[in-house]
Amino acid sequence: MVTTTRPSEKTTHKVIGTRPIRPDGVDKVTGRAIYGADVTLPGLLIGKVLRSPFAHARIRNIDTGAAERLPGVRAVITAADLPDPDKGMADVGEASATYRDLSHNVMARDKALYQGHAVAAVAAESASIAEQALALITVDYEPLPPVLDLVEAMKDDAPLLHEDLRTNELGTLSDKPSNIAAHARFLKGDPAAGFAEADVIVERTYTTTMVHQGYIEPHASTAYWNADGKITIWTTTQAPFAIRDNVAVLLNVPVSRVKVIPTEIGGGFGGKLPPYVEPLAAVLSRKSGAPVKMTMSRTEELQASGPTSGSRTHVKIGAKRDGTIVAVEASLAYEAGAFPGSSVRFGSLCMFAPYDIPNMQLDSYDVVVNKPKVAAYRAPGSPAAMFASESALDELAERLGMDPIELRLKNSAKVGTRMANNIPFQHPVGNVKVLEAIRESDHWRSPLPESTETRKIGRGLAMGFWPNAPLKSSCFATVNPDGSVTLVEGNPDIGGTRASLAMQLAETLGIPYEKVIPQVADTETVGYNDATGGSRTTFTGGIAVYELGQDIKQQLIERARILWQLNPEDAIVYEDGTIRGPKEGQQLSFDQLAAQLFKTGGPVVGRASVSPKHVGFAFGCHVVDLAVDIETGKVEILRYTAAQDVGKAVHPSYVEGQIQGGVAQGIGWALNEEYVYDEQGRLVNASFLDYRMPTSLDLPMIETILVEEPHPPHPFGVRGVGEVPIVPPLAAVANAISHALGHRFTDLPISPRRIIETLYP
């Protein structure tokens, strides 16, 4: 019998909530950690990709003969070397369409659909030979008119990216080809009736442009296709199991033939979920018989990995004079890039989630354009949508003469409130608490500095929401004779997985954090784990290690029973790392029992596999003070405070770091970052010199307030913290600039150029 105090009933934790050193820290700061590009193998070849210079072009012919004849070139491939997804794929059910697009995105087959789209690849004995070989490949392109603008792309007479793409129109396939891949709708109540009751209506259109996750480490993968048919891939990825599964489908081999070894990862933010060079490196390896490493340059990353959508969102909010919101309508169109699949539906779900609004109609459009296929980017879909909704709410508060916090509190969602998708909040949520935390913060209570003639000061506030994703996690562990426990987990450690899972296992077992030795394993070593992403890793991984701990505790109790020669019915209690028998003084510490396991049947090993159904919805509220230099258009962030309901902060330093990182990215999106295309669809700012991300010199220390409203179904109350913090900054900054300048900006980024052009039209 295991008797454990349910952590949610506990008032104090011993490990959770502390700030220990991360297990991977020393390797990372001393440069010993192996990232994607650090992998090396005997006989390693270097792979490079030839990419389309055109945003839209038919590929008539590819001549690789000269490249193949170049000394030092070991393999040249085109799409013809990959299985043709139109000529039979592994049966993966409804996902087939997605895999077909993935195959076409990995290597263009008949058409290049964006500048940078891969058309051929080379493996050679050095990078320079590989690059020379690329120059020797002749591609006969028939340029086609590119489709770059959302509004243009949606027109009936727009050039088509895919002649066979028909709109999924509210669940039914339309009969006419279009660049609109899907039109979905959330409908609740009667919006028309709601607006009829409204005293005030705010209605505006907002736009954002494509931006990139800007992870510091580019994609880098090494593949070896062994003579026995086994493919091993070392890659920097958030999702080793998804890479395994994708590569297996794209190359038409069983998943058991593919082993993915995740390297350390220098940022992902959603951009390291899909495969890019992995399948190409594998096919080059098969053709050359040698391992092949492929590393993307920053230009390739910007042109041809998966940024997030540019968007256009029309919002209409109706409220009564007392601030009660009676109806909202929105229409969101997101760029999917070259293939369907933006996060627009998620955006429409999130945008009004903090509020209890009786009447809603939220339409979303997924639109293909001749730009790179978008990928997830931190809270995918939510930032652009909530930029619109939270900007509009700010304007509504202004129009009503209400405090923006009071407006939000008045309309706040609570347990039982149904979101746009009709799913209710079943457990307590922290939206009210984060608003109250900001209202009571030193920041909110502090007066703004005075504006000057040329330096205009403003304060802005906005909320953010992300539902979080639970998905699946597995893990193993072993109890060692010195009382340490080795933990084998399967989530690449981006934001501190090793530490956060080790801490939750230590808490479960009642042992010190330092006694848990975590490691991230490859896809053949640990059970299936979904990606590190969706703010799921500490959440679901935590549930997995908690269940793992129960498995271990149960076994330890049985070992103690053997040592004490007790009967099955004798009660043995495991509590706080101590095992107690029914007799007076009959007890063993975890360490003492660990040292005696070999006497009682060998080592204790544990396992868990979980797939939780519930999620821990997460809310944040941010406030920003900034100054706009009206001579240069430069915006300076003066102070920034982010309050977030984290459920329970397992390692508060990492939680703060996640929030600070998300805010920095959101500020970049608000002020500077944008994909700038010319009329031919060529990205003109494809480097970090020209694509402007904020650095530490651009920002003050971001202040954080951790609100802990535990999520009851999680053993430690954890929600998930990584996504939400990128959401509020877009609107918060825009709202602050509006207040500073008395002009409402609805198009991001609010760059110096845009400010100057607006102020001096």
Added chain:
Amino acid sequence: MVTTTRPSEKTTHKVIGTRPIRPDGVDKVTGRAIYGADVTLPGLLIGKVLRSPFAHARIRNIDTGAAERLPGVRAVITAADLPDPDKGMADVGEASATYRDLSHNVMARDKALYQGHAVAAVAAESASIAEQALALITVDYEPLPPVLDLVEAMKDDAPLLHEDLRTNELGTLSDKPSNIAAHARFLKGDPAAGFAEADVIVERTYTTTMVHQGYIEPHASTAYWNADGKITIWTTTQAPFAIRDNVAVLLNVPVSRVKVIPTEIGGGFGGKLPPYVEPLAAVLSRKSGAPVKMTMSRTEELQASGPTSGSRTHVKIGAKRDGTIVAVEASLAYEAGAFPGSSVRFGSLCMFAPYDIPNMQLDSYDVVVNKPKVAAYRAPGSPAAMFASESALDELAERLGMDPIELRLKNSAKVGTRMANNIPFQHPVGNVKVLEAIRESDHWRSPLPESTETRKIGRGLAMGFWPNAPLKSSCFATVNPDGSVTLVEGNPDIGGTRASLAMQLAETLGIPYEKVIPQVADTETVGYNDATGGSRTTFTGGIAVYELGQDIKQQLIERARILWQLNPEDAIVYEDGTIRGPKEGQQLSFDQLAAQLFKTGGPVVGRASVSPKHVGFAFGCHVVDLAVDIETGKVEILRYTAAQDVGKAVHPSYVEGQIQGGVAQGIGWALNEEYVYDEQGRLVNASFLDYRMPTSLDLPMIETILVEEPHPPHPFGVRGVGEVPIVPPLAAVANAISHALGHRFTDLPISPRRIIETLYP
């Protein structure tokens, strides 16, 4: 409810008994497999060891100054850089003495005790710099008289290796220092009374010399002592967990600070159980701050790794005229090398194990001499002892005019017979069956070729015994969506672990062998596993994967219950890879259920940890025909047949290979292999040019007969096959030569020199 047919009740297996391709085959034949010396890391240094030129010498002083000043040298260490085991060690209980010796063996502290004993080590930027540095180290030795001969060493006035070593005399420490570390005895019945009944007594003394395992891959280890205190060791070893534990104790760090990653291994045979360079590489790494690789040369291997004991065994056998053996006495003395711990006691246990003898006294002596500390070597202790007993039995048969098989059958042990240690055979054993198998073999029934003037032909027969060791095994597994299962095990794959464990798991789950993907994991990834050795890996590992299979099957049944929406009491049966429900036609194949696991709660992961109490005793009987060229003394093996009770041959090709390899080693021991020391204790044949091992050109194809007397407590009846086959060849060959020449040879090797010197004294 899991319902499985107990394999021992099965008449047929689907996977066990087949001969599939080994999973590691392609990597090994294409040269891609990473062995010890193949490991490389950024900034890798090369470590080299300075070794004593003296077999026995006091170390007065070591001056490393000049070596330290040599450019390119990054660290120089002596024993002073290792924790002094006399000044406090981690508390490891009774094992402390062993660890103390291990520490002194790894690096000489006050005395060098054999030629090649490590006295200092260097890490440098290249091997040549390291070697130059070794030449710059000045050691002030005081040479002492070496003790090289067993008989001399045991004398009261012999020079002492260890001034504090007192004999463990039948369980009591004697009060006088000695080179005899231990004297043990097995006593059964009344030997004196037994001999009084004997009609015939054979009494002789037999000797063997130190021989080496001769694994092709030398010891090679790379260590990195990280700035966070974590030590990672890549090493070629049979026992990654023992290396972990040993290094932890020798370096006085918790075991959880040491991670051992086993590389592929090119042979071990017991010689790759102890640590040699691992702790030195670790300390050099700590001192240099860089990873350090150390690879032993063949000369270092022969001088300073762990060969097996030279021995001297006195045997006396008494029998009645009808062949009934009434009493045996034996006195065995084994060289332990420089530190106590030979396998002499095992030898005395094995020597008469095949027989039911009422009266026995078997004395064994463990003796230190100025030679390298011995290690295990295939059936450790048994070959030298059974060379004596099986030679004496052959002579007894001759004296009685009995067929050697009939003599052995007449006296054969059976269920209930107690061995010398008083432990009875509780389960059926195969000693009779292997004798019968040889008696019925084509080989035994075929006449010998005629001898000629100069080419004398003989046939010899002998038995072998090894008790096998179960020890502990752990493993993990994951069921993949394509119906494959990844298996994580912890035993370096010397003789086919991956295949034999994958086969047993496949059999357990009722799935094809190819669907199991095994891997050998490091000490932080898989649970504790004892060494690959003792013929335990397929045996205990098989029990572990069987239990692992039960864990998985139970979980799969529960998943089927969810899919079929059945109640807990509804019977679900798992049989031959199919899960069947109570309703007509309600069934799912393993693959079908595997594909639906994500719907039913996520992946299925399994674990097992076992520590079986029972062993599967193993017997072999060999017959050899050979020709002796009396002009050159060269012995040619004409035909060789080995019958062995393997319990159940999981992969018959590997079992045959194990038997053939053991026989080849045994023949080398019998005919050619020996450590030749000069009077100063210098090994004069420390290379494979001068230390003569048989090659494939020296031997005919060894014929094998697999007898399968299942070991009932094992789920598949497995015993363990690796040790036994090295035991019989020594006596079989000696017996055949005796029959060819009419002279009984009692000293090994029966080399051309010995034959010529005997024939022409």
